[in-house]
Amino acid sequence: AEEGTPPSESLRDEYEQLADLVRKYRYAYYQEDAPTVSDAEFDELYRRLEEIEALHPELVSNDSPTQEVGGEVSAAFTAVAHLQRMYSLDDVFSLEELEAWVRKAESSVARLGDSVPPIAWLTELKIDGLAVNLLYRDGKLVRAATRGDGTTGEDITHNVLTIKEIPRQLSGSGYPSEVEIRGEVFIPSKAFVEFNEALVAAGKAPLANPRNAAAGSLRQKDPAETAKRPLSMFVHGIGAREGLNAMSQSETYKLLADWGLPVSPYFKVLDSFEGVLEFIAHYGEHRHDLLHEIDGIVVKIDDFATQRALGYTSRVPRWAAAYKYPPEEVHTKLLDILVNV
Ligand code: NAD
Known part of the structure; x- marks a missing residue:
């Protein structure tokens, strides 16, 4: 199909079918914490959907899967509105695509002139876990919610209170009167293996993978069940912030760590694309020596003024991107064996 010409009947059909399939897979992944296809398969379908939309923007509607953050609010939980929206991330699947993304961001920033560094x-x-939003008022954890559709999430406060890394009360002083902290809840790789070994020893079925195990654990009705799961968290973002004095995200991480929040030990602030490539190569090699599973690398423009100037699309920030590592065959096979034990 050529750009500008109306989509053929068969392309329209393909598009509708793809959109339905993506919705169905998202439902299994987000609502049931039980995906029915691999992430790589899902990403490929999603990519194709984006491709068709790029050729035929007239097909895009407000409820197109590309226009929304995946995940609805289950009726089993109380819905809560985030003070500030939560977003997804722009995905790239090769280093060439990442470079193109970086160059585009650089020219957007160049247009901002001297107003930004x-x-x-x-x-x-990129931690393969479940996005959670923590709301602190006067230093006290008052609410925790899943990302949901980005605007509204599920209230999981009682379950989050069972995670020892997450402080109920921020330490020190100087924290804002109201602040939303975003991060990823995950099951550490070693704890996941041990937990599964214990399940198998007890004659129970092991959990399929750490990401869905973490999501399923956090979305339990009974916090006592959640408490039995080895959940952990790293924070990687900030939403509403009343009176926060920081110029950049990395500066904010230092503050978050001072307040007792779990900041990842792995991040780096780099001044060149070459540095980013080295980071990607390093963790590509050491992917399985880490505390948790990863499915990629996230690059963010550190400066807050630049982040504000670039803003967001309906789904993602324009100042960040996620590079996804190629899927790992061997690893998937190992997991299949584990599931079939
Ligand atoms: P995403 O996972 O690609 O990226 C956005 C999320 O990354 C954020 O919400 C955040 O929680 C998380 N994240 C992890 N580390 C981060 C960091 N350091 N900084 C910022 N954010 C970080 O996008 P998505 O919309 O959540 O979901 C798409 C993902 O889910 C894809 O990987 C896709 O393969 C998978 N998925 C799979 C299926 C399936 O059926 N297998 C279905 C739907 C989605």
């Missing part, structure tokens, strides 16, 4: 890339691991 030169780009520093806050480069982090």
Whole structure:
């Protein structure tokens, strides 16, 4: 199909079928914590959907899967509105695509002139877990919620209170009167293996993978069940912030750590794309020596003024991107064996 010409009947059909399939897979992944296809398969379908939409923007509607953050609020939980929206991330699947993304971001920033500093890339691991939003008022944890559709999430406060890394009360002083802290809840790789060994020894079925195990554990009705699961958390973002004095995200991480929040030990602030490439190569090699599973690397423009100037699309920030490592065959096979024990 050529850009500008109306989509053929068969392309329209393919598009509708793809959109339905993506919705169905998202439902299994987000609502049931039990995906029916691999992430790589899902990403490929999603990519194709984006491709068709790029050729035929007239097909895009408000309820297109590309226009929304995946995940609805289950009726089993109380719905809560986030003070500030939560977003997804723009995905890239090759180093060439990442470079194109970086160059585009650089020209957008160049257009901002001297009002912003030169780009520093806050480069982090993309933790394969569940996004959670923590709301602190006067230093006290008052609410925790899943991302949901980005605007409204599920209230999981009681379950989050069972995670020892998450402080009920922020320490020190100088924390804002109201602040939303975003991060990823995950099951550490070693704890996951041990937990599964114990399940198998007790004659029970092991959990399929750490990501869905973490999501399923956190979305339990009974916090006592959640408390039995080895959940942990790293924080990687900030939403509403009343009176926070920080110029950049990395500066904020220092504050978060001072307040007792679990900041990842793995991030780096890099001033060049070459540095980012080295980071990617390093963690590609050491992917399985880490505390948790990763599915990629996230690069963010560190400076808050630049983040504000670039803003967001309906689904993702324009100042960050996620590079996804190629899927790992061997690893998947190992997991299949484990599931079939
Ligand atoms: P995403 O996972 O690609 O990226 C956004 C999320 O990354 C954020 O919400 C955040 O919680 C998380 N994240 C982890 N580390 C981060 C860091 N350091 N900084 C910032 N954010 C970080 O996007 P998505 O919309 O949540 O979901 C898409 C993902 O889910 C894809 O990987 C896709 O393969 C998978 N998925 C799979 C299926 C399936 O059926 N297998 C279905 C739906 C989605």
